[in-house]
Amino acid sequence: GFVYALNGETGEERWRFETEGKIEGGINVLPDILGKVGVFVGSHDYFLYCLDAASGEVLWKHETGNYVVATPSVIRIGEERSVSFGGCDGLLYLISADGSGDPQEIEIGSFIANTSAVRDGIAYVAHNGGEVIAIDVESGEEVWRVATGVEYTASPAVDETHVYVAGPDKRLVAIDRVTGEEAWSFLSRRGLDSSPVVSGDLIWQGGMDARLYA
Numbered sequence: 185g186f187v188y189a190l191n192g193e194t195g196e197e198r199w200r201f202e203t204e205g206k207i208e209g210g211i212n213v214l215p216d217i218l219g220k221v222g223v224f225v226g227s228h229d230y231f232l233y234c235l236d237a238a239s240g241e242v243l244w245k246h247e248t249g250n251y252v253v254a255t256p257s258v259i260r261i262g263e264e265r266s267v268s269f270g271g272c273d274g275l276l277y278l279i280s281a282d283g284s285g286d287p288q289e290i291e292i293g294s295f296i297a298n299t300s301a302v303r304d305g306i307a308y309v310a311h312n313g314g315e316v317i318a319i320d321v322e323s324g325e326e327v328w329r330v331a332t333g334v335e336y337t338a339s340p341a342v343d344e345t346h347v348y349v350a351g352p353d354k355r356l357v358a359i360d361r362v363t364g365e366e367a368w369s370f371l372s373r374r375g376l377d378s379s380p381v382v383s384g385d386l387i388w389q390g391g392m393d394a395r396l397y398a
Contacts, residue, residue, distance in 0.1 A: 185227055187211070189240060199240035205229035209299070210255035214265065217282055218243050224267055226252025232269060234283060244283030249273030255299040255339075259307075261322050268307055268321065270296025276309055278321055290324050292317065298339040298379070301347065306361070308347045310336035316349055316359060328364030332357070339379040341387070348387055350376035356389050356397070372397065 185207030189198040205228025212224045221237035228251045234243045250272035257268045258281065265281040272295035278288040294313025301308045306327060309317045312335045318327035334351035341348045346358040346367055352375035358367040374392035381388040389397045 187223065187225055187233075187235065187240070189237065201233075201235055201240040201242075203227035203229050203231065203233065205251070208251075208253040212256050212258050212267075213237065214258050214267075214281055222281065224256040224258070226254060226256060226269060226271075228253070232256060232267070232277070232279070234267075234281075246277070246279055246283070246287060248275065248277065250295065253297050257300060257302050257307075259302045259321060261305075266321075268300055268302055270298070270300055270309060270311070272297065274311075276300065276307065276319065278324070288324055290319060297337045301340045301342040303342045303361075308340050308342055308361075310338075310340045310349045310351075312336060316340065316347065316364075318347070318361070318364060330359065330364045330366075338377055341380045341382045343382045348380040348382070350378070350380050350389055352377065354391075356380060356387070358387075370397070 185203045187201045207227050209226050215221045223235040223237050226232045230248050231245045232252050233245045248271040252271050254270045259266050259268050267279050270276050274292050276290040294311045296311045307319045307321050314333040315331050317329045334353050336351050338350045350356045354372045356370040360367050372391040378390040386398045
């Protein structure tokens with residue numbers, strides 16, 4: 185898998201970086217990482233990479249126990265900027281954005297094929313083993329865990345009051361952020377493989393029935 189950097193005005197290639205495996209997830213960017221702009225990306229070669237946005241040089245990398253297909257989230261743990269991502273090894277990783285210190289590894293129980301949603305210090309994980317989990321990123325402690333039986337590949341979304349998850353069971357479900365209880369659900373005509381998007385007071389959701397719902 186390759187990461188490409190292109191000139192925004194001309195489209196010309198500035199640099200490319202090759203991993204030892206396929207890249208399925210997206211990229212996140214954070215300035216002032218070891219004096220540079222960091223580009224974070226995971227790969228099927230089991231590594232999460234932090235690259236220099238100017239040169240493609242590896243600033244640091246972290247090896248996991250399986251594929252990394254999720255897009256890493258940039259978060260704050262206390263005063264420290266960190267990166268959060270799930271792996272196909274069933275762990276949620278919390279790593280300092282500059283790669284320093286010991287990473288925190290939180291057992292989830294099944295592989296994570298999507299991007300966790302993080303808000304107000306809580307990470308919301310919807311994994312392939314059919315659960316939605318809320319985790320305090322500072323302590324690493326579980327806040328609540330809900331068994332749904334749905335194999336999630338779409339990423340959850342979160343707003344002030346609810347977490348939203350969509351799955352192949354055709355349902356978009358709103359879960360109370362505090363209690364983990366289901367608040368409401370919407371049933372579409374076919375499975376929901378895409379991730380919900382929060383925009384103002386609306387939740388946007390694409391379906392396998394070729395419809396966009398709001």
